[in-house]
Amino acid sequence: MAQGADLTGSVQAVLPVGVRYLDPEPAVFEAMLEGWTRQQHSRMLRETTIGECVRLVRRFAEFTGQYPWQWVPSEVEAFISELRSGSKPVAFSTVRGYQTTLRLFVEFVTDPRYGWPAECQTRFGMVPSQICHEWNTVTHSAEFEGQPARRALTYDELQTLFDAADDRVAQIRGRGRKGSLPALRDAALVKTVYAFGLRRREASMLDVADWRRNPRAGDYGRFGAVQVRYGKAVKGAPPRRRTVLTVPEMDWIVEVLQHWVGEVRAQFEPGGHGAMWMTERRGRIAVRTLDEAFAEIRSLAGLPAELDLHCLRHSYVTHLLEFGYPELFVQQQVGHSYASTTAIYSSVGDEFRNRLLEQSLQRQIKEGTPR
Template identity: 65%
Template sequence: MNRVEGLPGAANLALVGGVVHLEPETAVFNAMLKGWETQQQARFLDWESTIKPRLWLVRRFAAFTNQYPWQWQPVEVEAFIDHLRASRPTFAVSTGRSYQNILRLFCEYITDARYSWPATCVERFGQAPVQILHEWNTVTHTGEYEGSPGRRPLTYDEVQALFDAADGRVEEIRGRRRKGALAALRDAMLLKTVYAFGLRRGETCGLDLADLRRNPRQPDFGRFGALFVRFGKSSKGGAPKRRTVLTVPEMGWVVDVLDQYLEEVRAALSPGKHPALWVTERRSRISGRRVDEAFETARSAAGLPEELELHGLRHSYVTHLVEFGYPERFVQDQVGHEYASTTALYTGVSDEFRNRLLLRTQQQRHPSLWEHQT
C-alpha cells in the first residue's frame, strides 16, 4: 500500500527533516510515539484515559527489551508478559490481554506502509518493524467475564451497613467536636446517590445542579424526579454518552437525602456560583479520587470485604432493580448500557429472589397443583 504524505502520524510529519541527530535511534523512536499520539488524536481518542496509558506501556516495553521497535521480535513480548506475571501474582488475564492489544495496535501503526515507518527504518537502520503479536502468542478470550471474583454487587445488608457506617462517621466527628463533619455528611449523601441512581464515578463527579430534573409522571419527587447524566462512558473515539435516569419509587428515599444536601450541606460549603452538584470544602468540583476515598472509608468502618469497590454500588443498583421486577430493557436504559448482555453481567440476584421467581413460574404453569394449598 502506498504511503500518504499528509496522513496524521506519518513519518515525514513526525520527523524533522534536515536535522542530524546525535542519537538517531532514540529520535526515530520518539517520533514514532509522537506520530502514534497524533494518529490517535485525529481519531478523537481521549488523552488521559486512552492515549497516555498506551504511550506509557510502549515506553515501558521498550525499556524492558532495551531494544527499538524495528528490532522487536515475538520472543520479547512473550518474555515481557512472563516477567509481569512472575513479579505480580495478582496480574489479571484481562490486564495481560489489554497490554497485548495495546502493543499490537502500536505494531500495526509502525508496520503500516501508509505511515512510512517501514521505509524510514530500512533506509536509516537497515531493518523494518514487524508485528510481534499474533493469535498464537496472545491471550484467548474464552469467557464473557474475566474480572476479579471479588467484584460483585453488595447485598441489601451490606448496602445498609455501608450507609450506617457513613452516617455514623458524621456523628463520631461531631461528638469529638472536630472539623470534617460537614464533608463526612456530604460523603454519606453522595454514596447514597451513587446507589440510588446506579452512577459511575465520573458520572457522579460531572453532575451539575442543572442536571436535576423533574418527572411529570412522578410529581411527588419534585426537582429530584430524574438525573440527566451528561458524562456517561463513551465509546472509543466518541463523546460522553448522555442519558436520563429516572428516580424509581423503591429509591424514593433519595429525594429527602438530596433535598437536605442542597438546603443544608451544599449551602454551608458556600460554593457560590459553581455549577457542580457535589462540591468540596475548597469550593471546587469533587474529584473521582475523593469519591473513592469516601467509599473506602465507609467500607472500612462497616467492616466489609476490601474486595468490594465503589462500582459495586452500581452493580447492586442493577441487581436490585431486577429483583424489584423492572423489565430488562428499562434497567438497561437506566444504567446506559448499549447491550443487554452487559447489564446481565452486572446482575447477581439473590437465591431468595430466584426461589420466588421459581415459585411464581410454577404457580402460573401448574395452577391446579397449588389450588389446594391456598
C-alpha cells in the first residue's frame, strides 16, 4: 500500500488513480480541499467551522490567482494588507484566525504522509511550502484582542436599556401595528441574557425544560437555575454544559420568566416545540435575530453603537464581582475554563475599588499596621 493511502484526506483517498485531467490544476486544488475537509471531519470539527475554513482558502486562492503549490509568503502579507486597509479594517483577532487557518491548510498539503507534495511534483514540477511563519503572522501577545470600545454597561445604562425594551412594546401596541409579541419576547430575552451571563447561542438554544428548581432557593420556583447545554465548545469537542444559578441580586428575572413562560410564549402557538424563545413562524429564534433585536433596543435607549449583546455578559461578570461573589463562583457561572478569561471580562468601577481600598485601610488602622 502506498504511503498515506490509509489516511483520511490523502491523495489516494480523493484522487482517482490513473485519471488524466484536461485541466489538472483546478482538479488537484479541489481534491486538496476535499482531502482537507475529510481530515477536519476526522478531528470532529463542526460543519460550520470546516465550511468557514474552506471558504477562506478559496478566498485566498482567488486573491492570489495561484494554486497552493505556487503560493509564497509575500502573498499572505499582501492579503492581510488588503484586509487591514479601507474604512473597515478587520480586527487583529480576525487576522490571527485567518493566518492560523491558512497555516493549517498548508501544513496539511505539505505533509508527505498525505502524498500531496509528491503529487504536485509529478504533475507540476513544484511542491507546496509553508507560507505563514513567525515573521509574517500576528503574535498572540495580549490576553484581550477585542474592540476597546466594548465594555460592561453601568447600572444606569442597563436600566435605560431595559426601559427602552419595555417602551418598545408599548410603542408598537400604541401604533396598532403587528410585532408586540416579538417585542415582548425580545425584552424578556435581553434581560435573561444579562441575568444569567449567557452567550448568544446559549440563549437561542435554551429549551423550556432547561430551567431547574434550586432547593436552596425555593422562592424562585422552577427558575432557580438554568442548564446551559450549548456552551462554547473547544475544537473537536461537543458543546460544554454548565448550570447557572439564579443569584438574589437578579431575582427580578424570575417574574420576567414566569410571565413569559406562563402567559406570552403560548401565544406563539409553539405546539410540541420545546424552544424557550419562539418566532412567529413557530421556530427557534436565530442568533442573528438576537443581534438585530438588541441593536434596535440599544438605539432606542440612545446607547453607544459599540455596545453589543455580548457586552451584557461582560456586565454580568463585572456586577457579580462588585456584589462580592468569589472569582471561582463567577468563573463557574459563566463557564470559563480559566480565571484569567473571567478577569478579562470584568471592569469593576471606581466606587467598588475605592470601597475595597477603604476596607483595607480600616483593617490596617484596626490592626495597628504601620503605613
